[in-house]
Amino acid sequence: MPSYLFQFEELAAFTHHVAADTLFAFDLDGTLAPIVADYGQARVAKPVRGVLQRLMGLAKVAIITGRSRQDAIGILGFQPHLVIGNHGAEWPGQNSGRRWELVQLCLKWRDRLHTALFYEPGVEIEFKGESLSLHYRKSEDPQRALMMINAAIEDLDPAPRTIGGKYVVNVVPAEALGKGEALAAALEQLGCSRAIYFGDDETDEDVFRMARGDIFGVHVGRNDQSAATYYLNQQSEILGLLNSIVGVLESCCESGPECADG
Numbered sequence: 001m002p003s004y005l006f007q008f009e010e011l012a013a014f015t016h017h018v019a020a021d022t023l024f025a026f027d028l029d030g031t032l033a034p035i036v037a038d039y040g041q042a043r044v045a046k047p048v049r050g051v052l053q054r055l056m057g058l059a060k061v062a063i064i065t066g067r068s069r070q071d072a073i074g075i076l077g078f079q080p081h082l083v084i085g086n087h088g089a090e091w092p093g094q095n096s097g098r099r100w101e102l103v104q105l106c107l108k109w110r111d112r113l114h115t116a117l118f119y120e121p122g123v124e125i126e127f128k129g130e131s132l133s134l135h136y137r138k139s140e141d142p143q144r145a146l147m148m149i150n151a152a153i154e155d156l157d158p159a160p161r162t163i164g165g166k167y168v169v170n171v172v173p174a175e176a177l178g179k180g181e182a183l184a185a186a187l188e189q190l191g192c193s194r195a196i197y198f199g200d201d202e203t204d205e206d207v208f209r210m211a212r213g214d215i216f217g218v219h220v221g222r223n224d225q226s227a228a229t230y231y232l233n234q235q236s237e238i239l240g241l242l243n244s245i246v247g248v249l250e251s252c253c254e255s256g257p258e259c260a261d262g
């Protein structure tokens with residue numbers, strides 16, 4: 001069960017993982033950006049963006065999101081060291097980074113789902129390249145919408161991996177990289193010694209469940225089922241935490257390199 005981060009002992013233990021060679025990795029929606037009714041309107045608040053940009057001058061920063069990379073960069077309003085989209089499947093490198101066979105499969109699925117869910121009000125199908133998101137936040141009968149979505153997904157061939165979320169069902173090709181594998185690869189690519197990962201969704205449990213000694217999970221929002229080490233009560237607490245992290249790293253820089261591994 002995760003423990004609340006803003007307690008004396010927890011903060012002391014957490015601070016121990018904060019160093020210049022730590023990768024600070026984040027989910028986007030519900031973690032850096034508040035959840036909004038219209039998923040197209042999500043934004044990272046200016047103060048959060050500001051402190052993340054300061055953090056980038058002190059350590060490596062990565063985003064691993066269910067959104068497409070392009071969409072995520074727009075919402076962030078800046079470009080971190082690494083942005084991985086589509087739940088871990090979409091990596092940078094322009095078109096060469098895309099898994100076109102997965103994109104094609106998702107296009108095929110989108111057409112099938114569009115036909116199957118055409119008469120279901122309040123359901124929106126978002127095509128993101130290597131994955132699809134079926135949103136039903138706007139449905140007047142969310143339970144029914146979810147049932148219809150699940151029935152439509154069951155008819156897909158080949159069968160996808162599905163990941164639930166807040167009023168959304170994500171449809172991902174079975175062979176696509178998940179967030180856990182993506183974070184492990186990011187650690188290696190960016191040459192970091194450890195990672196602290198922040199997330200609030202079922203997809204983020206992929207990271208938390210890896211149970212690696214060099215990856216620390218922070219769940220945004222209390223969830224006793226989460227495999228994360230720590231949790232924050234709400235998304236708005238991320239700003240204070242980021243400020244503390246930047247403060248720790250800045251004081252490390254001033255007091256010399258011996259602090260970097262502390």
Ligand SMILES: [Mg+2]
Nearest residue numbers: 027029030201
């Ligand atoms: Mg999220």
